[in-house]
Amino acid sequence: MDFDKIKPAVEEIQLSEIQQEKIIEACRNKKRKSFNYKLWIPIAAAAMFAVVIFSPGFIFRASEADMAPQENGKGYQYLADNCVDSADEEINIAVEDYITEEICSAQGYSLTVSVEPLFNSGVYREIYSVIPSQFVWLVDFEEYENWKKTVNASGGMAMLQFVEHFGITREEFDSANEAYKAYIDSTSSGALKDKPQNSNQEKREIFNADIVYSFDRKIIDEYYAASYK
């Protein structure tokens, strides 16, 4: 496959003069494509008619079932901010947007910050075996999920393996580490500036970029060893 052929093939695609003129005209009038009322009015009328005939309660009354959180197999959709059960009062159903795990996965990020260990850290501190979400967001989610399956303790610190595999630059690493620090600051009594002194403090530890970027397993293993264990 000759990738140089892509450019000439794609460059054949060009706007015609008429298309260009139409776009310029649209910019001049700041006008979008007109809405096709001829097509949509009968469709909307038919839909309204069907609702009135087959499900009048939908319009005139919000039932208890309508007001309950709706489970659709992917998550709960919460309805009913100001639902009222009288047809005389104004019905105002607020539908909150909800984000399912599926959508998050498809867009390459997870809904919550995860710090699950990828393997048993053994004699090392907890941070030795975790890749927090702030770092996962740097890479393609699907690729991360595939890579995660291949990681084990024999390869050394999880973060070192991650940085080497995905080619994370020091700049990217620092920004993710900063975001991770902000997350710890917001959820506990703050991120540690130094090594933890006991296992209770391990959750507050952030990555030492200089140590990770030494790419020296001996230095890394020595630094992250839980000497108090």
Place this chain on the structure above:
Amino acid sequence: MPVKKEKISPDAQRAVCEYGNSLYRLCSVMTGNREDANDAVQECFLKYVEKAPDFNDLEHEKAWLIRVASNICKDILRKRKHQSFVSLDEIRNFGSCEDNAQILEMLISLEEKYRIVIHLHYVEGYKAREIAPLLGISEAAVKKRLQRGREALKEIYEKEAR
């Protein structure tokens, strides 16, 4: 009473002439459909006119337009998810010769995330580090997508050759 037309800023006209084709190609590859591509380009320039952002230089301006166009195309693709996919005839309309049409067909058949990085790299000539801010992902992710995209293209090519 005649409607008074707003005077077009010379920049908008220049931008359409300068980047119109480039954006149309991007949108065509992203959507695989002429009409959608045309709508996306028009929407992109309308946003350009409405928001009238300040740009540091021409490269900044082009990057902004590419980013907006790719977001519009993603919206179009999201809406189209449950509709039938683009016909081969539609793709063949883009290319004048069979070879080019075949390349376009292969490119458009790639997953969207690979398609856009391949396009920006091989057609627009952007480097991975330049693509990263355009798509809002890391440079490492761009490199991975380029690698996966190339592999996928090779695979399709080999299948077609058999």
